[in-house]
Amino acid sequence: MDTYDVIVVGGGPAGLGAGLYTARRNLKTIILSETLGGQMALAHIIENYPGVEPISGIELSERMKRQVESFGCEFKLARVAGLELKGDIKKVKTSEKEYLAKIVIIATGSHYRRLEVENEEKFIGKGISYCATCDLPLFKGKKVAIIGGSDSAVNAAIYASEIASETYLIHRRDKLRAEEKNQEQLKKTPVKIIWDSVVEKIEGDKFINKIIIKNVKTDETRELELDGVFIEIGEIPTTEIVKAAGVEVNEKNFVVVNDKFETNIPGVYAAGDVIGSFAQIVVAAAEGAEAATNAYLYLKGGFYGERKPTDYGEKKVS
Numbered sequence: 001m002d003t004y005d006v007i008v009v010g011g012g013p014a015g016l017g018a019g020l021y022t023a024r025r026n027l028k029t030i031i032l033s034e035t036l037g038g039q040m041a042l043a044h045i046i047e048n049y050p051g052v053e054p055i056s057g058i059e060l061s062e063r064m065k066r067q068v069e070s071f072g073c074e075f076k077l078a079r080v081a082g083l084e085l086k087g088d089i090k091k092v093k094t095s096e097k098e099y100l101a102k103i104v105i106i107a108t109g110s111h112y113r114r115l116e117v118e119n120e121e122k123f124i125g126k127g128i129s130y131c132a133t134c135d136l137p138l139f140k141g142k143k144v145a146i147i148g149g150s151d152s153a154v155n156a157a158i159y160a161s162e163i164a165s166e167t168y169l170i171h172r173r174d175k176l177r178a179e180e181k182n183q184e185q186l187k188k189t190p191v192k193i194i195w196d197s198v199v200e201k202i203e204g205d206k207f208i209n210k211i212i213i214k215n216v217k218t219d220e221t222r223e224l225e226l227d228g229v230f231i232e233i234g235e236i237p238t239t240e241i242v243k244a245a246g247v248e249v250n251e252k253n254f255v256v257v258n259d260k261f262e263t264n265i266p267g268v269y270a271a272g273d274v275i276g277s278f279a280q281i282v283v284a285a286a287e288g289a290e291a292a293t294n295a296y297l298y299l300k301g302g303f304y305g306e307r308k309p310t311d312y313g314e315k316k317v318s
């Protein structure tokens with residue numbers, strides 16, 4: 001059995017950010033991940049990672065991996081199938097072998113809820129997006145639709161109305177779930193709301209050019225010519241294995257952490273989309289770094305749970 005100071009589960013930006021910070025603290029670290037880069041690797045083009053000019057998600061993922069490895073952090077492609085987290089030494093199991101560590105950092109991310117309609121997969125990155133913050137700037141002066149009725153859908157529609165030439169908000173019900181304040185804001189925009197409607201099909205050539213929508217009350221269908229469709233119907237956190245190991249999750253299945261990124265189990269930390277953060281690469285990487293630094297302090301000083309001033313920067317946790 002291989003023994004480490006730190007095992008990071010997940011090799012997206014949160015996991016890579018965590019590995020970078022623990023390895024630079026000379027903690028023996030391995031990142032175990034099913035994929036390199038996680039959702040970041042799916043991004044066609046990333047324009048909002050500070051200091052990095054537009055870059056593909058795959059290239060940014062490879063750069064992050066090279067950087068962590070340069071500090072001695074190991075990266076292994078493997079699916080973690082089980083965790084034993086209670087006790088001072090944690091056990092992490094893949095199909096091939098078992099690993100031991102004093103610290104486990106959970107960075108298993110989440111995935112966007114799909115519409116599950118025809119051609120959806122085919123056009124991801126070719127007009128279909130699940131992240132308005134990431135991709136809307138690429139649709140300047142274009143016609144777009146946002147699908148959903150939550151705060152994130154309404155916020156995306158408001159944002160789109162400032163960028164796109166025409167914006168539709170398509171919702172399957174006759175009222176929105178978003179907060180009143182957001183709805184009031186939406187009313188001040190030229191966004192056209194299409195009520196009681198669902199997307200039946202997405203069509204296009206290299207990129208999407210139209211969608212077919214159906215009114216669920218009348219069964220009538222119509223075509224809508226569009227350049228972009230933003231699906232904002234929620235995220236599903238990847239928490240099955242951590243839940244099974246006794247890590248606390250909230251009602252939406254995101255891992256619960258305190259302001260030190262500690263879970264309910266001492267020595268177990270979580271960061272990034274898996275804790276329901278603002279789903280952005282810069283945020284995930286930063287949270288990974290903070291979780292890693294708190295894990296280092298825990299190993300050195302034994303602090304867990306209590307709110308103590310930390311030794312990074314001037315931040316005083318009060």
Ligand SMILES: Cc1cc2nc3c(=O)[nH]c(=O)nc-3n(C[C@H](O)[C@H](O)[C@H](O)COP(=O)(O)OP(=O)(O)OC[C@H]3O[C@@H](n4cnc5c(N)ncnc54)[C@H](O)[C@@H]3O)c2cc1C
Pocket residue numbers: 009010011012013014015032033034035036037038039040041042043044045046047048078079080081107108109110111130131134135238241271272273274278279280281282284
């Ligand atoms: C198409 C697309 C475009 C995007 N564009 C941008 C953008 O331009 N800018 C931006 O800031 N953000 C963008 N995002 C959002 C950003 O990619 C995510 O917020 C970010 O990747 C979350 O990082 P994370 O490390 O928390 O999780 P993830 O990136 O989801 O990584 C989780 C990792 O955990 C691994 N994992 C899960 N379960 C296991 C297991 N049991 N065993 C081993 N490994 C496991 C996964 O394989 C994956 O590698 C985009 C997202 C998508 C989908």
